Amino acid sequence: MTYKEVVHIGKVNLLPLISELYGLEGYEISLIDTQEGGRNVVYNGEKEGADAKIIRIAFLPDRSREELLGELEYIRYLFERGGNVSDVVNSKKGKLLEEITHDDHTFFVCLFEKARGKKLAENNYQYREGVLITEYYYNCGKTLGKLHQLSKDYQPVHRRYDFFDKFNVEYIDQLIPDALSLLKEKLAELLKTLEELDRSSESFGMIHFDYNDGNYMIDFDTGQITVYDFDNSCFGWYLYDLADLWRSGTGWIAGEPDASKRKKFMDDYFKTALEGYQSEAKIEDSMLEKLPLFIQVTLMENIVDEFEYVRNHDEELECDEELSYLIKCIEDNIPYMGFFHDIFSCEEPFEYEMRDI
Numbered sequence: 001m002t003y004k005e006v007v008h009i010g011k012v013n014l015l016p017l018i019s020e021l022y023g024l025e026g027y028e029i030s031l032i033d034t035q036e037g038g039r040n041v042v043y044n045g046e047k048e049g050a051d052a053k054i055i056r057i058a059f060l061p062d063r064s065r066e067e068l069l070g071e072l073e074y075i076r077y078l079f080e081r082g083g084n085v086s087d088v089v090n091s092k093k094g095k096l097l098e099e100i101t102h103d104d105h106t107f108f109v110c111l112f113e114k115a116r117g118k119k120l121a122e123n124n125y126q127y128r129e130g131v132l133i134t135e136y137y138y139n140c141g142k143t144l145g146k147l148h149q150l151s152k153d154y155q156p157v158h159r160r161y162d163f164f165d166k167f168n169v170e171y172i173d174q175l176i177p178d179a180l181s182l183l184k185e186k187l188a189e190l191l192k193t194l195e196e197l198d199r200s201s202e203s204f205g206m207i208h209f210d211y212n213d214g215n216y217m218i219d220f221d222t223g224q225i226t227v228y229d230f231d232n233s234c235f236g237w238y239l240y241d242l243a244d245l246w247r248s249g250t251g252w253i254a255g256e257p258d259a260s261k262r263k264k265f266m267d268d269y270f271k272t273a274l275e276g277y278q279s280e281a282k283i284e285d286s287m288l289e290k291l292p293l294f295i296q297v298t299l300m301e302n303i304v305d306e307f308e309y310v311r312n313h314d315e316e317l318e319c320d321e322e323l324s325y326l327i328k329c330i331e332d333n334i335p336y337m338g339f340f341h342d343i344f345s346c347e348e349p350f351e352y353e354m355r356d357i
Contacts, residue, residue: 001059001105002313003038003041006041006057006059006107007031007041009102010041010043010057013102014057014100014102014107014109015029015043015055017100018055018057018098018100018109018111021091021092021093021098021109022053022055022089022091022092022111023092024045024047024053024055026047027045027046027047027050027053028045028046028047029043029044029045029055030043030044030046031043031044032044032054039058039059039060039063039231040056040057040058040059040231041056041057041059042054042055042056042057043055043057044114045114051113051114052113052114053089053111053112053113053114054086054111054112054113054114054228055109055110055111056109056110056111056112057107057108057109058107058108058109058110059105059107059108060312062312063108065097065099065108066158066159067158067160067161068097068108068110069096069097069157069158070156070158070159070160071160071230071231071233072088072096072097072110073096073156073157073158074154074156074160074206074230074233075087075088075112075230076088076096077150077154078147078150078151081150082146082150083146083147083150083227084143084146084147084224084225084226084227085147085226085227085228085230086112086113086114086115086226086227086228087112087113088110088111088112089111089112089113091111096110097109097110098110112228115216115217115226115227115228116217116219116224116226117217117218117219117220117224117226118217118218118220119213119214119216119217119218120213120218121213121214123218123220127220128220128221128223131223134272135223136218136223137249137269137272137273137276138272138273138275138276139223139224139225139276140225140245140248140273140276141245141272141273141274141275141276141277141278141279142276142277142279142280143216143225143227143276144208144211144241144242144245144277145276145277145278145279145280145281146280146281147208147227148205148207148238148241148277148280148281149280149281151205151206151207151238152201152202152205152281154205154206156206159235160206160233160234160235161234161235162234162235162236163194163234163235163236163237163240164191164194164195165234166234166304167191167194167300167301167304168191169187169188169191172184172187172188172191172304175304175307175308175311176303176307177317177357179357180327180357182331183303183327183330183331186330186331186333187300187303187330190293190296190297190300190330193293194293194297197237197290198287199237202282202284203237203238203239203283203284203287204235204236204237204238205235205238206233206234206235207233207234207235207236207237207238207240207241208227208230208232208233208241208244209232209233209234209236209240209241209244209301210229210231210232210244211227211241211244211245211248212244212247212248213248214229215227215228215229216228237287237294238281238283238287239283239287239288239290239291239294240294240297240298242274242277242283242291242294243291243294243295243297243298244298245270245273245277246266246270246273246291246295247295247298247337249265249266249269249270249273250262250266250337250339250349252265252269253265253266253269254346254349254350255346255349256346257346259339259340259341259344262339262340263339263340266336266339274288292335292336295335295336295337296329296330296335299326299329299330299337300330302326303323303326303327303330306323306326317357318354318357319354319355319356319357320354321348321351321352321353321354322350322351324351324352324353324354324355325338325343325350325351325352326350327355328343328352329343337350338350
């Protein structure tokens with residue numbers, strides 16, 4: 001079933017049932033323009049005098065009911081303990097997750113409180129007037145640190161998948177074509193290195209797995225960040241989310257042609273973000289030293305995501321400039337996303353010549 005088909009079914013068949021299940025009478029419900037081909041169909045619900053809501057309909061078959069419940073229970077756990085997340089809203093039946101069957105297809109529905117504020121992009125990447133941008137860097141780290149600290153005591157009822165359930169040699173070998181044999185070899189080496197790392201509760205637990213400014217809102221009156229979209233959340237290393245946080249900083253300086261200035265900025269940026277993180281959660285220096293390794297892991301995740309998208313939508317595989325860049329960094333062991341390397345161009349950031357597969 002395609003995204004477009006679900007949008008059509010949603011408008012005609014699902015939304016009236018959802019409105020009844022969650023008591024959304026009187027709400028003006030509008031489709032949120034997300035990437036076509038995405039894994040969820042998402043709607044915004046607005047009503048005068050009431051808090052705005054977000055409706056999410058999951059329709060792909062690769063998430064089980066238990067996995068979806070694992071995500072929602074984790075969000076509720078974080079919210080109840082002071083984590084800055086958008087809470088899940090129970091249905092009128094008291095459920096975190098509702099199921100609707102239409103034409104023998106099961107749709108999983110959940111409702112969230114809409115996070116306060118705006119995305120940074122919606123504010124034209126301008127931070128709070130009269131406030132140094134370093135406050136934002138610090139708050140990004142602090143918000144993430146609080147979530148990780150809470151995760152260290154998390155005991156799930158419905159357990160989400162583990163990092164190695166998805167990222168393993170067998171799966172990657174099946175997913176990626178043999179024409180990219182060097183890439184497969186390098187990813188296998190990367191996975192072997194990860195298998196030897198510490199997985200104690202201080203370093204490994206439930207993580208967001210997609211922590212970036214597209215997945216949180218900022219209250220521009222207070223600077224508070226509210227995180228949402230835990231759809232990729234899983235059990236993994238806390239350092240992975242920190243590597244994503246490092247990656248997020250590259251956008252601020254990607255237009256700078258001088259690699260040494262990019263390096264100086266990133267060092268300062270991450271130092272500030274890490275100070276925020278460590279105000280809430282402890283992380284050992286021995287783990288922080290592995291930041292370059294986990295930046296490579298974020299590239300692996302992006303590569304796998306691209307190949308999964310092609311497979312799930314029966315599209316012809318095309319290795320565009322962005323995917324070619326990621327693959328080149330992995331194949332040639334180029335650290336830090338090539339951000340300080342000759343491969344990087346400020347005119348065409350994170351792009352490399354297309355390759356035939």
